[in-house]
Amino acid sequence: MNQFIRNIFIFFLFFSTNALSSETDFFGEFVQGGIIIGQNKLAEKVFFDNLELELNNEGYFIFGFGRNHKKTSILKIDFSDRTETYNLDISKSEYKIERIDGLPSKMVTPGPDLYEKIKSDRLLIGQALRKKYKSKTFTKKFIWPAEGRISGIFGSQRILNGLKKNPHGGLDIAAPVGTPIKSIAAGKVLMAEKGLYYTGNIVIIGHGYKLKSMYIHMEDINVAEGDLVKQGQIIGTIGMTGRVTGPHLHMNVYWNRIKINPELLLEDKK
Ligand SMILES: [Zn+2]
Structure with a gap:
């Protein structure tokens, strides 16, 4: 040639x-x-x-x-x-209507004495969700945070003690208190706090690319704000802190501060 x-x-x-x-x-x-x-x-x-x-x-x-x-x-x-x-x-999703009765009334309609606490909790969560974290790695496969029974799904319209509330924004995994919770991907801990009124003990992890995961109602927390975590690292355990009827992990996934369906992130994308 x-x-x-x-x-x-x-x-x-x-x-x-x-x-x-x-x-x-x-x-x-x-x-x-x-x-x-x-x-x-x-x-x-x-x-x-x-x-x-x-x-x-x-x-x-x-x-x-x-x-x-x-x-x-x-x-x-x-x-x-x-x-x-x-x-x-973008196709439409159908959402379930979920009724939960028998919650203590102070959990569904908290009294004015709790307004300040709820407001400051919300502020803390909002600050964590606005934090920017740039990751050098990009995760293509996310892992389930805990083993257990799926007891609540994304998007359900919730009616608590007969009152229409915000739709369920996350995924619930029911398992005994003490069951390990893993980070779904590598990232940085943006919030790790105990004793919030609704969410109980909470961890928020930034994964970069505007993606964050939030884990609530935890028992133990094994990480602190600022820690870098690996995918699968145990960040704490399932508990029943905050507004719950039984032990479970509630997990939210946010992209650009918008709640997305965690199950659609966690399932195999092949
Ligand atoms: Zn939930």
Whole structure:
């Protein structure tokens, strides 16, 4: 092969592999409450509904849809020479209606003496959820935080002692007090506090890419704010602190401070 043809051949190979890897892969369900891991090796910037996403060096990014996310969203990817736009269709989720009776009335409608405590608890949680944490690693596979029976699912409309309350924002796993709780991914502990009124003992972990996990009603807490944790590290144990009817872990997953369906993050994305 003469030099010129060989160069053209190499150029063609280079060009065609580039063209192939410029395709975007998506893992996850485009459904209300869903969370999507995307990858495009050539992406320079990625925007989800105009919000710029964090992009790791292999081109991975993450975005999600809240409980009542609108029908469509737009994902825009900037390349060195062009921009691609994806119109995403997000399907509707059906949610259960869940009635829980027999809760102590002070838990459902707390008296004015508790307003200050509840307000300061909420403030602490809000501060932790607003903390920014950049991770050097990108998690593609998340693990279940505990073994047990799923006793509450994402999105259910809750009616407590006959009163309509906020929808259930997380996943409940019922297991005996003392059952270990693991971090679903590597990250940094953004909050580790005991004695909150509703949530009881609580841990919030930042995983980077605007993703955070929250674990509540815990018994023991084994980590402190600022700690770096590994995926699967035991951060504490299941308890029945805060507003509960029995021992269980309630876990929330937030993407960009929006609650997404933890089960859709934890299941195998293949
Ligand atoms: Zn719950």
